[in-house]
Amino acid sequence: xxxxxxxxxxxxxxxxxxxxxxxxxxxxxxxxxxxxxxxxxxxxxxxxxxxxxxxxxxxxxxxxxxxxxxxxxxxxxxxxxxxxxxxxxxxxxxxxxxxxxxxxxxxxxxxxxxxxxxxxxxxxxxxxxxxxxxxxxxxxxxxxxxxxxxxxxxxxxxxxxxxxxxxxxxxxxxxxxxxxxxxxxxxxxxxxxxxxxxxxxxxxxxxxxxxxxxxxxxxxxxxxxxxxxxxxxxxxxxxxxxxxxxxxxxxxxxxxxxxxxxxxxxxxxxxxxxxxxxxxxxxxxxxxxxxxxxxxxxxxxxxxxxxxxxxxxxxxxxxxxxxxxxxxxxxxxxxxxxxxxxxxxxxxxxxxxxxxxxxxxxxxxxxxxxxxxxxxxxxxxxxxxxxxxxxxxxxxxxxxxxxxxxxxxxxxxxxxxxxxxxxxxxxxxxxxxxxxxxxxxxxxxxxxxxxxxxxxxxxxxxxxxxxxxxxxxxxxxxxxxxx
Ligand code: NAP
Ligand code: MG
Numbered sequence: 424x425x426x427x428x429x430x431x432x433x434x435x436x437x438x439x440x441x442x443x444x445x446x447x448x449x450x451x452x453x454x455x456x457x458x459x460x461x462x463x464x465x466x467x468x469x470x471x472x473x474x475x476x477x478x479x480x481x482x483x484x485x486x487x488x489x490x491x492x493x494x495x496x497x498x499x500x501x502x503x504x505x506x507x508x509x510x511x512x513x514x515x516x517x518x519x520x521x522x523x524x525x526x527x528x529x530x531x532x533x534x535x536x537x538x539x540x541x542x543x544x545x546x547x548x549x550x551x552x553x554x555x556x557x558x559x560x561x562x563x564x565x566x567x568x569x570x571x572x573x574x575x576x577x578x579x580x581x582x583x584x585x586x587x588x589x590x591x592x593x594x595x596x597x598x599x600x601x602x603x604x605x606x607x608x609x610x611x612x613x614x615x616x617x618x619x620x621x622x623x624x625x626x627x628x629x630x631x632x633x634x635x636x637x638x639x640x641x642x643x644x645x646x647x648x649x650x651x652x653x654x655x656x657x658x659x660x661x662x663x664x665x666x667x668x669x670x671x672x673x674x675x676x677x678x679x680x681x682x683x684x685x686x687x688x689x690x691x692x693x694x695x696x697x698x699x700x701x702x703x704x705x706x707x708x709x710x711x712x713x714x715x716x717x718x719x720x721x722x723x724x725x726x727x728x729x730x731x732x733x734x735x736x737x738x739x740x741x742x743x744x745x746x747x748x749x750x751x752x753x754x755x756x757x758x759x760x761x762x763x764x765x766x767x768x769x770x771x772x773x774x775x776x777x778x779x780x781x782x783x784x785x786x787x788x789x790x791x792x793x794x795x796x797x798x799x800x801x802x803x804x805x806x807x808x809x810x811x812x813x814x815x816x817x818x819x820x821x822x823x824x825x826x827x828x829x830x831x832x833x834x835x836x837x838x839x840x841x842x843x844x845x846x847x848x849x850x851x852x853x854x855x856x857x858x859x860x861x862x863x864x865x866x867x868x869x870x871x872x873x874x875x876x877x878x879x880x881x882x883x884x885x886x887x888x889x890x891x892x893x894x895x896x897x898x899x900x901x902x903x904x905x906x
Contacts, residue, residue, distance in 0.1 A: 440628025837879030
């Protein structure tokens with residue numbers, strides 16, 4: 424199967440519309456996590472490469488080709504990127520599956536269409552976000568302009584590589600910025616494929632650069648004095664480093680960080696539906712989702728019935744070959760991630776939680792881990808407080824709405840949440856009480872390009888998606904004229 428996949432050449436950097444050799448000529452080996460086999464060698468961009476990319480990004484901002492392009496034309500270009508991603512969905516999904524270990528089917532029907540949709544959606548905003556005329560005293564004419572922020576640095580994680588790249592590049596370009604993308608070290612393939620598509624479609628040189636590498640490459644982009652904004656998706660720990668790194672030059676920063684999202688099952692829920700939602704809520708993408716419903720709170724009166732059905736559903740999921748059509752769970756992305764998940768499961772055991780399902784590696788040579796369910800978890804335990812980022816769920820009971828909200832909000836994160844109830848008033852009441860950027864009711868992980876997405880508390884700053892996601896890449900200028 425791997426022999427059939429055309430792997431992009433990752434030995435060069437994409438800067439100024441050209442494929443260039445990295446200054447230090449260093450590279451690393453990229454791994455297929457489902458087989459623990461090398462895929463290819465990937466260039467490492469250093470500080471000199473970052474500097475070069477920033478210079479061409481700055482020049483592009485003032486160029487006739489980019490600054491002079493009508494907003495509607497930018498939109499048409501982005502639409503064509505979306506269409507091309509759709510035409511090549513099978514190839515891109517194969518690359519994504521190979522690089523991340525996720526099921527090919529999920530990449531084909533999830534990641535790739537979502538990435539394509541981001542280009543189409545934000546392309547539409549390119550000529551629809553505008554300033555306004557303000558009702559100031561009559562001797563003045565006062566209006567606002569929405570201008571590009573400038574050179575944007577984008578640093579992304581490995582769990583949805585193309586989708587994350589699209590969620591940064593599409594709105595940034597729609598609003599007329601230039602952007603430098605640093606893909607995660609584990610998953611560079613689709614970033615290179617995307618750069619190839621942008622080149623093919625004639626995006627002006629320098630508007631997008633792709634600089635692979637490790638954290639140091641990201642840190643060099645964050646530190647560079649001529650980068651105006653950083654858009655980051657990743658862990659809360661690195662998010663904090665980025666905020667500190669951006670402080671010296673007072674860059675604009677938007678951060679999509681980690682989560683420990685509660686999925687709350689009330690006694691009046693449709694249990695069958697809740698079981699399905701809770702199962703995909705935690706196990707989709709091997710649980711490596713920032714929105715993973717990694718805490719399940721069940722009302723004490725339906726706990727036993729719910730758990731019986733949930734365990735039956737979860738035990739049907741067997742990690743296996745990501746490329747096989749029937750596979751619903753693939754491999755974790757890396758050895759590091761496998762170790763992290765294994766360690767957290769040990770921590771849970773030592774803390775006295777009960778392993779009701781899984782709790783160990785899956786079969787095969789890759790980084791497979793079985794769907795794991797902890798029961799009788801106390802809210803203060805580490806497995807109920809810290810982000811594991813794997814197929815591990817902590818379940819707990821509650822007696823009433825007040826207690827459910829106290830447990831749900833009792834973590835440092837506030838990214839997403841789920842409510843399962845057939846009581847309309849309760850749904851709205853609990854939605855109001857939850858400290859989270861997204862509340863899903865009787866559904867989970869329903870993510871749209873049209874809807875704002877981001878975190879409360881230590882889950883981040885700013886909202887991607889929707890009009891908010893486009894505005895994130897604009898600076899507001901006020902013009903006041905004495906008439
Ligand atoms: P990560 O370790 O924070 O890395 C994210 C990116 O930051 C990678 O490209 C990484 O490069 C780079 N990086 C590392 N150190 C850096 C530094 N000092 N300065 C600048 N860049 C640096 O996160 P991850 O392990 O890839 O992804 C998992 C995390 O992402 C989870 O916590 C998850 O919740 C979060 N996430 C959040 C969202 C959301 O939208 N809220 C979505 C997806 C994932 P290297 O790869 O080379 O280390
Ligand atoms: Mg990889």
